[in-house]
Amino acid sequence: MVLGMTNRRVLISGAGVAGPALAFWLCRHGFTPTVVERAPEPRDGGYAVDFRGASLRVLDRMGLLAQVEAAATRMGEVTYVDGDDRPLAVTPASFQSGELEILRGDLTRILFDATKDDVEYVFGDAITGILDHRDGVTVTFERGEPREFDLVVGADGLHSAVRSLVFGDESWYRRDLGYYVSICTVPNHLGLDHAGRFHNEPNRTAGVYSARDNAEAKALFWFGADSLDYDHRDVGQQRRIVEEKFAGVGWETAELLSAMREAPDFYFDSASQIVLDTYSRGRVALVGDAAYCASPLSGMGTSLAIVGAYVLAGELAAGDHVSAFRAYESEMRGFVDACQKLAQGNGKWFVPPTRGWIRLRNLNYKLLPYLPWRKVIEELPLKAGNAITLKEYAGAPA
Ligand SMILES: Cc1cc2nc3c(=O)[nH]c(=O)nc-3n(C[C@H](O)[C@H](O)[C@H](O)COP(=O)(O)OP(=O)(O)OC[C@H]3O[C@@H](n4cnc5c(N)ncnc54)[C@H](O)[C@@H]3O)c2cc1C
Incomplete structure (x- = not known):
């Protein structure tokens, strides 16, 4: 292993999934990572995320697979229902939940706990400026004093501040998929048992699935729309958008909207992809959603984040940052393309635009067990999840 002594101090922006996973591997390879996270503590709660293919092997190499399995959601079927809660179609667990599914907040906590003793975490702060002066990087922060690092990695999600500072405005790289x-x-008011119930009206999907062994539930609202103009930090405005879009939708929607008003957490965003022609500039690189967000419609974002962190750290341990960043990109590119492709054109199945589409989708799901191409459909996500051959890096367990 050739450890570039000058590249030891790595600042990572973002303590979501990719950030702590990268810090984990950098520590294993002898680097000294610092993670700065805007939130005051590791962010709890959130939706369910799935793992498929290569990402499970990375979790195994991290020694965390058993912990993730112990916290798995064990979700079962999702039933699509009409306005009177009558079942119209059912999809099996494998359809929504991948090979292994966990609540995003639980995953973040597992990754944080696995790294907190070895990694410097700075919560409640954010990068405001990055000056790459060839020998190193001077970083300024909203609250803390300026500091020197050898490398900076943006793991700060779809709306990455590092990407905006170094690569330019988000609008140049973000492709909105129209959802x-x-x-x-929310409370599990339907008494769902490891199951979900979704209701469609044209261009809108309202749903609820049980979580934490049925102790609570997650309400979800999907709608189709061209790019909306709203403030990413203004949760009140985002709640109003959801209320307006779902006003008058039948089934349990009014109940779910009223639970949303009281909810302890709230997530709202576009289904978007990030498409960059390079994942690094100088001494700054990107990983996870910041570099190659595939959108929730792909079900691959967490897998990409976990695998990307493993590859980036492994390549940095193998050589200087210039060749490492180049190798990271060439290892990841095909995998990223396969995962992003999965989401494209997928939205109509999840948020059908018309009543005709809703009927067609339900008919397809009903007939699915008998369709000759069922296996092909089921195996598509797995194929994308395995569209990378993991290298074995020195210092990483095989
Ligand atoms: C509804 C939904 C369902 C999904 N379902 C799946 C699924 O089934 N399977 C799957 O694989 N993926 C799924 N995903 C995608 C998955 O959540 C993301 O792809 C994954 O979390 C990416 O991890 P990340 O660490 O790159 O980014 P994030 O998890 O977004 O983490 C970024 C972190 O950076 C922090 N941050 C942001 N800005 C700053 C700043 N300026 N300074 C410091 N910190 C900052 C944030 O607070 C956050 O902690 C889903 C996503 C959504 C929204």
Whole structure:
């Protein structure tokens, strides 16, 4: 292993999934990572995320697979229902939940606990400036004093501040897929048992699925819309958008909207992809959603984040940052393309635009067990999840 002594101090922006996973591997390879996170503590709650293919092997190499399995959601079927809660179609667990599913907040906590003793975490702060002066990087912060690092990695999600500072305005790289999603934690008022119930009206999907062994539930609202102009930090405005879009939708929607108003957490964003022609500039690189967000419609974002962190750290341990960043990109590119492709054109199945589409989708799901191409459909996500051959890096357990 050639450890570039000058590249030891790595600042990572973002303590979501990719950030702590990268810090984990950098520590294993002998680097000294610092993670700065805007939130005051690791962010709890959130929606369910799935793992498929190569990401499970990375979790195994991290020694965390058993912990993630112990916290798995064990979700079962999702039933699509009409306005009177009558079942119209059912999809099996494998359809929504991948090979292994966990609440995003639980995953973040597991990754944080696995790294907190070895990694410097700075919560409640954010990067405001990055000056790459060839020998190193001077970073300024909203609250803390300026500091020197050898490398900076943006793991700060779809709306990455590092990407904006170094690569330019988000609008240059973000491709909106024409859908928005909102998720929050609500009471399990339907008494769902490891199951979900979704209701469609044209261009809108309202749903609820049980979580934490049925102790609570997640309400979810999807709708189709061209790019909306709203403030990413203004949760009140985002709640109003959801209320307006779902006003008058039948089934349990009014109940779910009223639970949303009281919810302890709230997520709202566009289903978007980030498409960059390079994942690094100088001494700054990007990982996870910041570099190659595939959108929730792909079900691959967490897998990409976990695998990307493993590859980036492994390549940095193998050589200087210039060749490492180049190798990271060439290892990841095909995998990213396969995962992003999964989401494209997928939205109509989840948020059908018309009543005709809703009927067609339900008919397809009903007939699915008998369709000759069922296996092909089921195996598509797994194929994308395995569209990378993991290298074995020195210092990483095989
Ligand atoms: C509704 C929904 C469902 C999903 N379902 C799945 C699924 O089934 N399977 C799957 O694989 N993926 C799924 N995803 C995607 C998955 O959540 C993301 O792809 C994954 O979390 C990416 O991890 P990340 O660490 O790159 O980004 P994030 O998890 O977004 O983490 C970014 C972190 O950076 C922090 N941050 C942001 N800005 C700053 C700043 N300026 N300074 C410091 N910190 C900052 C944030 O607070 C956050 O902690 C889903 C996403 C959504 C929204």
